[in-house]
Amino acid sequence: MGDVVNLRRMRKIRDRLQKASQAAENRVYHGCTKAEKAIEHARRDAARRTLDGHLRER
Template identity: 45%
Template sequence: MGEVVNLRQARKQKARTEKERQASENRASHGRTKAERERDRLTSEKAEKFVAGHRREKPDDPGKR
């Protein structure tokens, strides 16, 4: 004879499992360490300084209007 299953508990357990699976996917796709975030921030700042340093006209130069 088969095992008796409480459908309410089975439904809740399935929902918990699905929620944990979704959380695991989110951690993998969105979770980054502080070092990774800092590295990306420094890289973007360095690129911005490089571009700003090679501009012909400075954006805050009031005499060139």
């Protein structure tokens, strides 16, 4: 005879694996790391300061 399998437990494991794979896809599609966000923020600030420094006073 075969082994007894708890169907509820197997369903939960299957759902967990599906959610984990979906989360991984979403991280690739939507996300960037915290370091990448910080670098982008620093670049934006530097560009704004440079532009403001080149403005003529009225």
